[in-house]
Amino acid sequence: MSDPAIEFPIAAVLIGCGATAFMDVWGVVKARLWGVPSLDYALLGRWVGHMPRGRFVHRPIAAAVPVAGERALGWLIHYLTGIAFAALLLAVWGPGWLDAPALAPALIIGLGTVLFPFLVMQPALGAGIAASRTPAPVRARFHSLVTHAVFGLGLYLSGLPVGSLLR
Structure with missing residues (x-):
């Protein structure tokens, strides 16, 4: 495939979903081995579900009124966020990154994404x-830092087969 207008979104979706799934597997391992729970994505859905009602900050989100379909909405937002961060990787490092995916750019993006929960999500969720x-x-x-580093590793590992597939 050589059309960047088609290749970019396909690569972003595949890499973003792969990296997010890799991070989710890490969350299961982390919970089973060390008892560290992952974010309940229903709470992410609840947060987003309250936004159309003008409510953006909760103290804490668990005390907010549940929203219909919040779990499915939360998982959807979780994966769409992974896709957006994969698109950021591809936009910053360019289509050449797919020719030879490198670990450093993926880790930089992965670790950089921790700013979103630190500065936006965690304050908004209380x-x-x-x-x-x-x-x-x-x-x-x-x-959070380890999980986002794992996401960065997932970007790299997902980029390897996607780059081969699309080139």
Whole structure:
């Protein structure tokens, strides 16, 4: 496939979904081995579900009124976010990244994505900036950084077959 207008969105979807799934598998492993729970994506759906009603900040989100279909909405938003970050990787490093996916750019994007939960999601969900209102903020930050590094690794690992497939 040589048309960038077609190749870019296909690559972003495949790489973003692959990296997000890789991160989700990491979440299951982390929960089983160390008892560290992942984000309940129903709460992400609840947060997004309240936005059309003009509510963007919750203290905490778990106390907010549930939204119909919040779990499915949360998972959809989770994967769409992964796709958006994969598109960012491809936009910043260009289509040449697909020719020879490199780990460093994927890790830079993966680690950079931790700014979104630290500065947007956690404050909006009632956890404070960079989990400052949680019982163990340093531990929460560490787990967020590791999870986003795993997402970056997932971008790279997903980019390898996608680059081969599309080239």
